[in-house]
Amino acid sequence: MKKEIMITLNGEEIRADVEPQWTLLYFLREILGLTGTKEGCGYGECGACTVIVDGKAVNSCLYPIFEADGKKIVTIEGLATESGGLHPLQKAFVDNGAVQCGYCTPGMIMSAKALLDAKPQPTEEEIKDAIAGNFCRCTGYVTIIDAIKAFGKGR
Secondary structure, three states: OOEEEEEEEOOEEEEEEEOOOOEHHHHHHHHOOOOOOOOOOOOOOOOOOEEEEOOEEEEOOOOEHHHHOOOEEEOHHHHOOOOOOOOHHHHHHHHOOOOOOOOOHHHHHHHHHHHHHHOOOOOHHHHHHHOOOOOOOOOOOHHHHHHHHHHHHHO
16 A cells, blocks of 8 residues: 655655555665665665665665655765765765775765764774674775775865
């Protein structure tokens, strides 16, 4: 049975009729065509699907779409500058070599963004805690942590 929800997605109010079995990830990718948010495991274990809901990093593969009603959601697409360029955090990832295959990158950046919004100059331990639910099989995390630190210092 469909239900209408209203969300604020990347600053834009959206109303949509949604099905109860949908996850936020399904809605973003399959209904809205926002494919920057990735599905990795589908079980909330890898973090590839991380988005920000009301300021907190969440696994959108586990987030029921009905729970999104009335919430403010930011996806990786929402970080783009007005001219369509990279957000400074994305640029820090590029500049520090924190992107290899890139599959984990959107979720990693969204977890980092939620942390940096709450704590602009986090410690290395706080960074590690914030990205603990995001798995990367390529970089070994050193360059990712360096990128997040560099962004925090450059603010």
